[in-house]
Amino acid sequence: MELAVGASEATMRSLLGKLGNLLAQEYSLVSGVRGDIQYINDELASMQAFLRDLSVVTEGHNHDNRRKDWMKQIRDVAYDVEDCIDDFAHRLPQDSISDAKCSFILTKMYELLTWWPRRDIASRIAELKVRAQQIADRRNRYGVNNPEHCDSSNSPRPRAHAAAQDIAEYQDTKPQIVSIKEPVGMKTVMENLEKWLTEPQPDKGRAVLSIVGFGGVGKTTIAMALYRKVSGKFDCQASVAVSQNYDEDEVLRSILNQVSKQEEAGGSTESSSRDENTREPQGSSSTSSREENTAESGTKRMLNKLKKALPLSLLGGNDDKTSVRQQETMGSLQLREELKRRLAEKRYILLIDDIWSAKTWNSIIIPFLPSENDKDSRIIVTTRFHAVGSTCSPRHKNDEATSSPGHGKDLLHKVDFLTGDKPLDLFNASIPDPMKRTDRDKKLSKICGGLPLAIVTMAGLVACNPNKANSDWSKLCESLFPYPVTTLNLDGVTRILDCCYNDLPADLKTCLLYLSIFPKGWKISRKRLARRWIAEGFATEKQGLTEEEVAEAYFNQLARRNLIRPVEHGSNGKVKAFQVHDMVLEYIMSKSIEENFITVVGGHWQMTAPSNKVRRLSLQSSGSKHGNSTKGLNLAQVRSLTVFGNLNHVPFHSFNYGIIQVLDLEGWKGLKERHVTEICQMLVLKYLSIRRTEIAKIPSKIEKLEYLETLDIRETYVEELPKSVGQLKRISSILGGNKNTRKGLRLPQEKRNKAMKNPSPQGKTKEPAEKGFLSQEKAKGTMKSLRVLSGIEIVDESAAVAASLHQLTGLRKLAIYKLKISEENDTFKELLSSIEYLGSCGLQTLAINDENSKFINSLYNMSAPPRYLVSLELSGKLKWLPKWITSITTLNKLTISITVLTTETLEILRNLPSLFSLTFAFSLSAAKQDQDTVKGILEDNKLATDGEIVIPAKEFKSLKLLRFFAPFVPKLSFPDKSAMPALEIIEMRFQEFEGLFGIEILENLREVHLKVSDGAEAITKFLVSDLKDNTEKPKVFVDGIVTA
Structure with missing residues (x-):
């Protein structure tokens, strides 16, 4: 089924497996239906074999319309058969009764009680059999011939064994880091444009740079490179994409959210540790009002509309800074007013990407800009149209493609084709x-x-x-x-x-077209995409590789082919987020519509909705009043639903809960508790994300989702999972908590009874042991598939939970966001024992944020080191490195407390052969309480080496990223050019800084990024400015203070 996009070979294999299981359930079938199912099974298997041969012989060549239509019919009937089977599982109980006592009587009762739904399903199967027969007959009737060998000169390579080769070739990639790269062949142009952006204007007023050019010519690449290079010289910055079909409120709210966060961070944007999607165009905030969970009356809705329409000055909201929660409920008039107020006294830089009309500039952008701002603010605009560029930059003196400043108050730069x-x-x-x-x-x-x-x-x-x-x-x-x-x-x-x-191999075509679900300009998380590919059946186990490894290989190949553009790498060197170029996205969108693979409602694209069935639905916020309407669409066959933006309504009543497999509601503020209850009726659901929503509770009925593989509840108000979560047999990822705030997710356990009625022989009351979430009778032996458990909380009362972790032998990632236990407590011993055991079973990532710091220091004497670790993060007041750390040859990423930053520590770590990134950090919340203590520790640490931390020569052969995130960073010195020979980037965030010396002799060091917190003293600002002004290589970028 490979060439029938959306019904890949893996999907067909899954379908044939379901048909086989259905045939085995004798008691569930109505008389006569077995033959129909067997016929459909055999017919689809033959069709799959035919299409597999077709893909091998003719890949890279266009098919005629008859063959395309026939392939679509196969795809549709395969979908409908799978929907019928899933609905069968939804409507009929699946517990076996053949081995039960009095099975004859139970069988007769079962047949009687389920007679009507079984007759209905039998009728649908008979119809599907007829359709399968008609498709087979139609192939011969209209001359859809068997494949013949074709000349492959027009195809870059034969594909007979491509899939096998591709997976092996792209399974592993070298870790990389994203640096600020200038467009090729534009050094002089970039220097001139950068100079124009940073040099003061005579009247110190706002000035606009319009970058104009054909789609794909590199406008956004130039604009983003300039924006990243100069943004540190401005008080605040924001970027947003607009495009054709934009949502005015979302555009304004995105800019306001970015500006607000920088104010809260003290003049600079704190780098976020979140590892999932953010959106550069019309970003939505990660928090909003919980009060929306209650049903609104008609009066309340009317009042809300009235509030949105009134200026803030009339509502008394103009005195203090508005919160992000308030911003979520603002209308366009209030958003403009708030933006104008916040930007009035700041030197700002804005990047407005992809403006399509002068009307957009005049009606959306101009109204929120302060009319009087003498801070030398700048705006960068990109557009495909010269007339729009002239409107945005009305005071440029000529229309030629100039890259030299001084031609007018504004600047219009035309990007030409390369020559x-x-x-x-x-x-x-x-x-x-x-x-x-x-x-x-x-x-x-x-x-x-x-x-x-x-x-x-x-x-x-x-x-x-x-x-x-x-x-x-x-x-x-x-x-x-x-x-x-x-x-x-x-x-x-x-x-x-x-x-x-x-x-592309057929499976990769499907994976590429799947990207059309995401809105234009969206920053897509690699992990989120990989989990969704797996849930859809596009990435399955093959050639001895796990689903996750196959998904990673597919992603790596798309990146290597430059069909996607990595925009952010994690500290482990892997791609964290990527984007799809507008023209590539438009291309794959047209392919998806042609194949009826993805249906997009709203968003930037003005596409006509298909008249046939909707299989995968993407709902996106839109500026059009009718752009978000699903009216006229058949939603009964939707198997995948994704929501982007602040939509008022999602038509849950139109979906068939029995067939939905992927439900991604990340960031949707309209999600209510009743919706989550309804979600628990989606019995074949595999992927569920309600991240960044207002949900506070997961119902116990979640145990019904026996096929659930991913549960993402990060950055919600959910504090504890129900006990029934332990019954999810196929769950592979549980993601909870909030990494930024260190809020953890509690795992369930039975509460301890105060006392048993029967006393112990000694006359003392005996207390029964608590039961963890995997110790329940129904949960025993479950969750063997769990690979990721992230964002949990362990406290003194969590002994049973800590003990239950022993059973998660398949666990590859364990992240404890909040650990607060005393050394004398049973939880301490149980957790240490569990981590030792999991480390021997294959644990690859371990992250612990220890508030008391006693537990992470106890890891020093762990008897069985976690020898498979790839990533280790220990947060708290660490006193010493674990003695076993030098034996972990696979360690790629290490994040440890800055309290162990000494020359001796660096001497110990320098021989780790695979270490790619090294981070010394101390959480900001802890730093506020223990800033003097931490500073005192660091002062003592550097005494042994004449008042500085010396980076040892040689070794650190793989280290490319070195980071320091703490309130105080001591003097660091690189006395030898052989120190950290592969190092490419140094990142620092601090309030107090003593200097960085010797970096100019490091051959491969390209960039140093310094982010200064608000409240830094004059000596720190002087040292930062001096380092920037007197260092030619590497390039030094400063964010947070305005340097000369």
Whole structure:
């Protein structure tokens, strides 16, 4: 089923397995239905074999309309069969009665009680059998022929064994970090534009830089590079994308949220540790009002509308800073007023990406900008249209593509297609691994017509086909563009994207098209996407690899092909978040609509809704009054629902709960407790995310979701899981708590009785042991599939929970956000024992935030070190490193308390062969209470080495990222150029700073990022400014204070 996008081979294999299980349930079937199911099973298996042969022989070639239509019919009937089976499981009890006592009587009772639903299902199966027969007949009637071997000259490579090769090849990638990169071949232009943005204007007023150019020419790349480089020189900054179909309130709220967070952080944006989606265009805040959980009366709704329409000055909300909770309920008039007030006395820089009309600029952006601001503020705008750019920058003196400042109050910069050697330079720079340079590169870069998007995409195609002969590449160039190409138009871009798309293995095509669920400009989390791929059945176990490893290999290949653009790497060197270029997203969106794979309602795209059944629905906020309407859509077959933005209504009543497998409601403020109760009726649900919603309780009925694999309740008000969660047999990821606030999620356990009625022989009252969530009778032996348990809380009363962790032998990640236990308590011993045991079973990530610090210090003498660890994070007042840490050769990421920062510590750690990132940190909440204590410890630590921390020479061969996050960072010195030879980036966040010396001699160090907290003393500001002004290499970026 590979070529029927959305019904991959894995999906078909799952369907055939379900049919087999149904045939085995003799007591559940109505007489005569067994033969129909067997026929459907055999017919679909034959169709799958036919399509598999078709994909091997003709991959990379277009199919005629008859074949495409026939494939769609197979896909639709396969979906409908699976929906019928899932509905069968939903409506009929599945507990076996064949082995029960008096099974004959029970069987007759079962048949009587379930007669009507079984007859209904039998009727539907008979209809599906007829459809399967008709599809088979139609193939012969209309001449859908068997596949013949085709000439593969137009396809970059034969695909017979591509899938196997791809997984093996892309399973592992080298860890990397994202640095600020300048667009290729634009050094002088970037320098001039940066100078214009940072130099003061004569009247110190607001000035606008408009970047104009064709789609894919690199406008956003230039704008983002400039924004990142200069934002540290401004008091506050914000970026937002607008596009064609925008939501005015969301645009304004996104800017206000970014500005507000910087004010709360003391003038700089604290880097967030959240590992899931954030959105650059129309971002929504992570908190909002809990009061919305109650049903609103008509009067209350009317009052809310009235409040949104009134200025803040009339509501008395103008005196103090508004909270994020208040901002969520503001209307556009109030948002503009609040933004204008906050920006009035600040030097700000704004990035407004992808404006499509002058009306947008005049009606949305201009009204919230302070009319009088003499702080030399700047705005960067990108647009495809010259007229729009002229409207945004009305005071530029000419319309030519100028990169030199001084031509007017505003600046309009036109981005042209690349010429000369620049296309080839970009092509070579876009191939990840060094490959032999040949004439192939020049030919391929030439047909791209100087368009950067086409160049990097074609380079990705080459990178994934290293063994293809030059003659084959020449044929490919001739087939794509028989005539010489000067500049590339939209049709030319589509041809190149078609070529790259057709080269993908079928499973990867499905994974790529799945990205059309996300809105334009969305910053997509790699982990979130991988979990959803697994839930949809797109990434399954194969060739000895787990589902997670297969998903990672698929993602790595899409990144290598440059079809997605990594924008954020985690401290472990893996991609944390990525984006899809607008033109690529538009392309895969059109493919998804053609295949009826994804249906998008609202959002940036103005697409016509399909007239057929909706399988995967993406609801997105929109500026159009009718843009969010699902009216006229058949939603009874929806199996995947995703919500983005602040939608007022989601049509839950229109869905068939028995077939929904993926439910992603992250950030939806309209979610109520009653919705969660209804969700517990979705019996085949595999993926559930209610992250950043207002939900405070998970109902006990969640035990009904026996197929649930991922439960994401991070950053909600849920404080404890119900006991029934221990009965989820297939659960693989439980994600809770809030990493930023260190709020933890309590795991359930039975409360201890005060006393038993029968006293012990000694006359003392005996207390029964508590039962953990895996000690319940129904939960025994369950949760063997659990791989990730993140964000939990362990306190003195959690002894039973700590003991239950022994049973999670498949656990790969354990993150304890809040640990507060005393050394004398049983919980202390049970948790230490569990961690030792899990470490021997394959635990790869361990993170502990210890408020008392006694537990993390007890790890020093752990008898059995966790030898499989890849990531270790120990937060608290650590006194010494665990003595076993040098034996963990697989350790890639280490985060430890800054209280152990000594030259001796660095001497111990320098021989870790795989260490990629090293972070010394101390949480801000703890720092406020123990700042003097921490500073005293660090002062003592540096006494042994003449008042400084010395970075030892040699070793640290793999370390590329070094970070210090603490209120006080002592003097650090690199006396030898061989110290940390692979180091590329240093990051620091502090309030007090004693200096960083010797960095100019480090050969591979590219960037130093300094973020200064509000309240820093003059000496710290002087040292920071001096370091920036007197260091040419590496580049020093400062955020949080305005430097000269």
